[in-house]
Amino acid sequence: MAEVQQLRVQEAVDAMVKSVERENIRKMQGLMFRCSANCCEDTQASMQQVHQCIERCHAPLAQAQALVTSELERFQDRLARCTMHCNDKAKDSMDAGTKELQVKRQLDSCVTKCVDDHMHLIPTMTKKMKESLSSIGK
Template identity: 30%
Template sequence: MEEEQQRLQKAAMDVMDTLDRRCLRTLQIQMHECAIDCCKDTTNNIKTLETCSNNCSKELVEAQNYIQNEFNKWQQRILRCVQDCSDAVTDKMPSSRNHSDTTEMKYIKEAEACASKCFNKHIQLLPKLTDKIVDNISNKTVRY
């Protein structure tokens, strides 16, 4: 089970790396170039400079928040799936006085196999999620 969780975590990190390369770095470059322009404008006082610099980072922060929100929803779906597995196995288990350690292990393995299917299913959803995020950030079709 731990191996499955590590595989899920690695897949998520790979997506984050992809999103960084395909979207976030461009936004970071734009943010820094904008901030440099704010600093170069010698007519700006300190307050105006601060406002200008803060405005430069808005798009990046919004994109990061959007990505985090999408990943939170993805993780919640995994948790619901795993919880459904646990509930299904719990419903099958006999009363505590009517089962042995062997029976308990059988149900634990069943729950783990079900959870493994959840992980695999949600790993397979990552390419589509990645494309959706990149498309939405690139086209700014959603309000992050």
């Protein structure tokens, strides 16, 4: 993928991840740490009970992190499939005898369209992710 296009996607995804981290994950981390601290305050609990309590406190955050990772992987896979399709079309054009410069233009255009299409998916993905995150642990 062209470096400029790759940078566009990377910056948009980074901004989305920062937003999700700031607005959702951080709150969950705070809850997890406070919950874990409360587990440790129970002087009547056995070591195993405290450990289980801490594990329960950590579960929502682990679930949230898995959800974010899964969504990002799905997005990345879709974008990779799209750009792979562009590469296949470019190879087919080269094999058919199309001039290299024309093939490069077609490839750049195709990749740019992939990036544009996927950039439009980011707000919806963010909204869906935040809705899912807000329902975790409730």
